[in-house]
Amino acid sequence: xxxxxxxxxxxxxxxxxxxxRRESDREVIVFERGQWISYAHCGTPYFVKGSxxxxxxxxxxxxxxxxxxxxDLRRGHEVVSVDAEDRTVTVRTDDERFEQPYAELLVATGxxxxxxxxxxxxxxxxxLHGLDDAAAIDxxxxxxEEYDPDRLGDGPVDRDRVDHNAAxxxxxxxxxxxxxxVGVEMAEALTARGVDVHLYQRSAHLLVPFGTAVGEGVESxxxxxxxxxxxxxxxxxxxxxxxxxxxxxxxxERPVDMALVGVGVEPNTALLDGxxxxxxxxxxxxxxxxxRTNLPAVYAAGDVATARHAVTGAETWVPLGLTANRAGRAVxxxxxxxxxxxxxxxxxxxxxxFDLECGxxxxxxxxxxxxxxxxxxxxxxxxxxxxxxxxxxxxTTVTLVADRTTGRTLGGAIVGRDRAxxxxxxxxxxxxxxxxxxxxERLDLAYAPPFSPxxxxxxxxxxxxxxxxxx
Amino acid sequence: xxxxxxxxxxxxxxxxxxxxRRESDREVIVFERGQWISYAHCGTPYFVKGSxxxxxxxxxxxxxxxxxxxxDLRRGHEVVSVDAEDRTVTVRTDDERFEQPYAELLVATGxxxxxxxxxxxxxxxxxLHGLDDAAAIDxxxxxxEEYDPDRLGDGPVDRDRVDHNAAxxxxxxxxxxxxxxVGVEMAEALTARGVDVHLYQRSAHLLVPFGTAVGEGVESxxxxxxxxxxxxxxxxxxxxxxxxxxxxxxxxERPVDMALVGVGVEPNTALLDGxxxxxxxxxxxxxxxxxRTNLPAVYAAGDVATARHAVTGAETWVPLGLTANRAGRAVxxxxxxxxxxxxxxxxxxxxxxFDLECGxxxxxxxxxxxxxxxxxxxxxxxxxxxxxxxxxxxxTTVTLVADRTTGRTLGGAIVGRDRAxxxxxxxxxxxxxxxxxxxxERLDLAYAPPFSPxxxxxxxxxxxxxxxxxx
Numbered sequence: 001x002x003x004x005x006x007x008x009x010x011x012x013x014x015x016x017x018x019x020x021r022r023e024s025d026r027e028v029i030v031f032e033r034g035q036w037i038s039y040a041h042c043g044t045p046y047f048v049k050g051s052x053x054x055x056x057x058x059x060x061x062x063x064x065x066x067x068x069x070x071x072d073l074r075r076g077h078e079v080v081s082v083d084a085e086d087r088t089v090t091v092r093t094d095d096e097r098f099e100q101p102y103a104e105l106l107v108a109t110g111x112x113x114x115x116x117x118x119x120x121x122x123x124x125x126x127x128l129h130g131l132d133d134a135a136a137i138d139x140x141x142x143x144x145e146e147y148d149p150d151r152l153g154d155g156p157v158d159r160d161r162v163d164h165n166a167a168x169x170x171x172x173x174x175x176x177x178x179x180x181x182v183g184v185e186m187a188e189a190l191t192a193r194g195v196d197v198h199l200y201q202r203s204a205h206l207l208v209p210f211g212t213a214v215g216e217g218v219e220s221x222x223x224x225x226x227x228x229x230x231x232x233x234x235x236x237x238x239x240x241x242x243x244x245x246x247x248x249x250x251x252x253e254r255p256v257d258m259a260l261v262g263v264g265v266e267p268n269t270a271l272l273d274g275x276x277x278x279x280x281x282x283x284x285x286x287x288x289x290x291x292r293t294n295l296p297a298v299y300a301a302g303d304v305a306t307a308r309h310a311v312t313g314a315e316t317w318v319p320l321g322l323t324a325n326r327a328g329r330a331v332x333x334x335x336x337x338x339x340x341x342x343x344x345x346x347x348x349x350x351x352x353x354f355d356l357e358c359g360x361x362x363x364x365x366x367x368x369x370x371x372x373x374x375x376x377x378x379x380x381x382x383x384x385x386x387x388x389x390x391x392x393x394x395x396t397t398v399t400l401v402a403d404r405t406t407g408r409t410l411g412g413a414i415v416g417r418d419r420a421x422x423x424x425x426x427x428x429x430x431x432x433x434x435x436x437x438x439x440x441e442r443l444d445l446a447y448a449p450p451f452s453p454x455x456x457x458x459x460x461x462x463x464x465x466x467x468x469x470x471x
Numbered sequence: 472x473x474x475x476x477x478x479x480x481x482x483x484x485x486x487x488x489x490x491x492r493r494e495s496d497r498e499v500i501v502f503e504r505g506q507w508i509s510y511a512h513c514g515t516p517y518f519v520k521g522s523x524x525x526x527x528x529x530x531x532x533x534x535x536x537x538x539x540x541x542x543d544l545r546r547g548h549e550v551v552s553v554d555a556e557d558r559t560v561t562v563r564t565d566d567e568r569f570e571q572p573y574a575e576l577l578v579a580t581g582x583x584x585x586x587x588x589x590x591x592x593x594x595x596x597x598x599l600h601g602l603d604d605a606a607a608i609d610x611x612x613x614x615x616e617e618y619d620p621d622r623l624g625d626g627p628v629d630r631d632r633v634d635h636n637a638a639x640x641x642x643x644x645x646x647x648x649x650x651x652x653v654g655v656e657m658a659e660a661l662t663a664r665g666v667d668v669h670l671y672q673r674s675a676h677l678l679v680p681f682g683t684a685v686g687e688g689v690e691s692x693x694x695x696x697x698x699x700x701x702x703x704x705x706x707x708x709x710x711x712x713x714x715x716x717x718x719x720x721x722x723x724e725r726p727v728d729m730a731l732v733g734v735g736v737e738p739n740t741a742l743l744d745g746x747x748x749x750x751x752x753x754x755x756x757x758x759x760x761x762x763r764t765n766l767p768a769v770y771a772a773g774d775v776a777t778a779r780h781a782v783t784g785a786e787t788w789v790p791l792g793l794t795a796n797r798a799g800r801a802v803x804x805x806x807x808x809x810x811x812x813x814x815x816x817x818x819x820x821x822x823x824x825f826d827l828e829c830g831x832x833x834x835x836x837x838x839x840x841x842x843x844x845x846x847x848x849x850x851x852x853x854x855x856x857x858x859x860x861x862x863x864x865x866x867t868t869v870t871l872v873a874d875r876t877t878g879r880t881l882g883g884a885i886v887g888r889d890r891a892x893x894x895x896x897x898x899x900x901x902x903x904x905x906x907x908x909x910x911x912e913r914l915d916l917a918y919a920p921p922f923s924p925x926x927x928x929x930x931x932x933x934x935x936x937x938x939x940x941x942x
Contacts, residue, residue, distance in 0.1 A: 006857055011519060011925075015758060017487070028677060040860065040916070040920065042858070042920050043858055043860055043861065043920050046860075046861060046920055046921075050860065051862055052862075056942060057860040058860055059545075060859075076485075108581075114699050118811040119767055151768050202640070217589065241685075254529065259522050294843060300598065308914060320918070321925050322915065322916070322918045322925055322926070323915070325925050325926070326913070337541040341913075343913035343915070344913075344915070345915050346915040347915070348915045348916060348917050348918075349917065350918070350919040350922050350923070351919055352919060352921045352922070357921075357922065361917075379914075386513060387513070389511065389514055389517075389523050389528040389529055389533075390514065390522065390523065391523075392516060419890050419893050421917060421921075421922040422890050422893045422917065422922055422923070423893060423896070423918065424895070424917050424925070425894070425900075425914075425916045425929075426895045426896045426897065426900050428897075428898075428914060428915055428916050429897050429900035429901050429904070429906070429911075429914055429916075430900050430904065432906070432910065432914040432915065433900070433905070433906050433910065434904070434911070435900070435904050438899075439903065439904065442797070442812075442814035442903070443899060443900055443903040444793065444794070444815070444816050444818070444819045444832070444871030444899055444903060445563060445793065445812070445819060445895075445896045445899050445900075446819050446821040446830055446832075446892060446893070446895050446896055446899065447513070447791070447793045447819075447821070447917055448821040448822055448823060448892070448894075449511065449513050449514050449517055450517075450823045450828075451821050451823070451828065451892040451893060452821070452892075452893070454482075454792050454796050455793070455796070456791050458604065458896075458897070
């Protein structure tokens with residue numbers, strides 16, 4: 001039998017490979033274009049900030065450990081084409097080019113940062129997608145005489161790029177383009193590194209998928225921490241000769257010596273161009289409940305693939321870490337002979353903005369909920385995180401969205417300073433279980449003065465929304 | 472129409488009265504035997520510890536605020552008997568005795584601390600159930616010359632009892648009898664007040680309803696913080712003449728100058744003796760899904776009443792704060808004309824033991840689960856609370872119990888130092904929604920390095936239990 005071939009050695013790919021090896025004696029080959037495997041994307045802002053000591057602390061599985069699992073790991077191997085008829089892939093390395101037959105193929109090529117018009121090769125302009133970007137930014141932020149290469153750890157980092165950036169004078173003022181996760185997390189990281197940060201967001205609020213209440217809270221927190229936030233403002237271009245000198249905004253040139261572009265990601269689907277593969281939202285590879293594409297024996301998982309939305313049932317594209325790990329693992333089981341659904345995604349996400357914790361799940365935007373065929377009712381409440389008399393209680397703001405017709409919980413968001421993020425899991429579980437808001441209101445949630453008031457903020461929101469539903 | 476009469480002015484009683492007034496123009500009378508109303512039982516250990524500045528900070532509704540809601544509040548009024556045929560109660564005050572007719576009656580008389588053989592009237596022997604106990608303990612712990620009566624705030628405290636205790640020399644060594652919530656919380660409080668604490672627990676582990684893993688974790692934490700823990704050891708008596716001098720254990724007398732008895736609570740049902748009311752577990756008043764007793768127009772709610780267990784469907788008695796508030800509120804709605812179920816209880820509970828956070832929900836004990844007709848599978852795992860590379864990740868231990876036959880999630884417990892308690896709400900929601908462990912494992916829970924690893928500890932436990940179920 002031909003092997004199970006995986007393209008991409010990160011979350012989805014290695015989860016699939018590991019699971020398949022654990023549950024079968026199939027031959028599993030993983031082709032990874034680069035040198036890094038299995039690293040924590042989400043940790044890179046905290047490496048730049050300095051909370052994580054070494055770049056290699058972000059690796060979750062070493063090549064040696066992957067090989068101990070019986071995975072045939074081939075780094076520096078780029079899969080350049082797929083022949084779905086013949087069930088072969090063409091692989092290119094620095095030295096050779098060869099065909100590899102497969103019994104099943106998993107495309108787990110991930111996503112890349114969108115750089116748009118900003119990718120002009122100027123020094124000081126970065127996006128943050130992967131460990132080499134993180135290492136380069138970290139080096140750029142350090143004064144040449146103070147840069148400590150021990151921060152890199154012992155990994156296959158792009159040393160030329162690091163050395164180049166380490167030799168440059170560190171920036172005084174940075175522009176962040178985009179107020180999504182990366183923008184907000186990097187505002188914290190760059191501030192911690194002593195840079196004067198200006199964040200530009202095209203829309204009216206930061207963290208759009210989290211809704212207005214969270215966006216406003218985060219904007220206020222960022223300002224309090226010294227970040228200059230420009231909403232409703234678009235950055236048109238980066239300006240400079242060799243190194244970035246300014247950004248162009250509304251026809252003005254505003255001087256900066258660093259620009260971080262965080263305007264989103266796009267799925268890496270080029271490998272399947274010309275194969276007739278079906279695509280879904282954002283051009284991601286369309287997959288069914290088992291992660292199968294329309295091509296025979298070709299699966300896709302992780303940031304490159306679509307998924308089923310747990311609330312709408314519709315095809316969606318949500319490139320997030322747990323989704324990638326879980327879908328990869330499910331495909332690994334399926335290939336090993338135990339068909340396993342990849343599961344829906346509820347778009348659960350949490351993000352830290354300095355001391356503020358933010359979470360969201362499901363449908364937060366009522367227009368999106370109406371477009372999906374619901375009759376949404378949305379309420380936003382603020383309640384304490386602990387009993388009012390107990391030290392450390394913090395305002396916790398919850399937005400809760402439900403369907404007027406069925407009473408079903410559709411989505412919600414939360415923001416606060418005290419254990420707010422983890423509370424979104426209550427809503428994620430309610431949505432995963434298909435609970436109505438009336439059922440949510442009756443949940444027996446935990447109460448003790450140090451951790452929660454008698455009525456948890458989620459229950460308070462459920463009470464208010466439920467009251468609206470019975471109007 | 473005769474009024475809605477409520478006996479008891481705490482969580483259940485005032486929730487019912489407030490809700491009924493808000494939703495109708497019914498006349499509502501609340502008879503409260505004592506002087507305090509609507510106070511936070513669960514906050515009293517933190518008042519003793521010193522984390523809460525004033526006793527009156529624990530009040531959630533003042534008498535004036537209750538009256539503003541249109542509630543006819545009568546403190547110092549003890550209801551001494553009920554005539555369910557005539558629909559009248561007999562009320563006694565210091566000055567008079569009268570009959571009060573009612574259209575509906577709510578018995579919300581709460582529970583009292585069990586004192587067993589320890590209630591000999593000795594100075595230095597306390598239980599902790601209510602604000603006067605908390606004030607007396609606080610006064611006893613202070614040196615006479617250092618006691619600050621401003622700590623009492625402006626409330627109807629039993630000043631004679633406070634003065635008596637404030638005049639006594641403070642204790643050096645305290646015994647806590649019982650390793651439940653009160654015992655564990657008071658071990659922390661008394662240690663913070665500089666007392667040498669010895670905690671005696673009759674059974675093999677502390678916090679029995681939380682299971683072995685939590686119990687062992689808490690025992691270790693208490694020892695690390697200087698508490699001497701004696702498990703499998705029973706205190707037979709308190710010894711002394713006027714003031715406690717020792718406790719008797721295994722025939723020995725061990726010298727102490729304070730004893731705190733926390734061996735449980737019992738429902739205050741005496742008011743209904745002789746009425747033919749049905750009773751359930753622990754002698755609590757049996758109620759149906761609307762909080763109705765078998766007596767016509769007589770409801771019971773809160774710590775005095777039984778409830779339906781969300782997992783077993785069986786009648787149970789779980790005296791906890793949210794249950795009381797919610798059941799009272801539901802009865803208030805029902806009496807106001809909107810029949811509202813009181814909801815099930817899952818026995819969700821959280822407790823703080825110094826820096827350790829503990830939670831439990833549903834059926835944790837496999838013997839209890841088997842007795843309820845399930846085929847329980849239980850696993851205990853330990854996982855990080857954050858991504859391993861992110862500062863502050865702490866071991867989080869989860870016990871998860873499921874039914875082998877149906878896959879249903881039956882219960883669980885959690886212990887850890889970083890946001891562990893709030894995570895029990897994920898399980899409480901899963902149990903409230905009737906999710907199987909397979910569904911639990913597929914939940915889209917939140918992931919970001921500062922708050923959770925890719926696989927939340929709850930998901931890790933679900934994976935392991937689910938693996939066992941498919942064996």
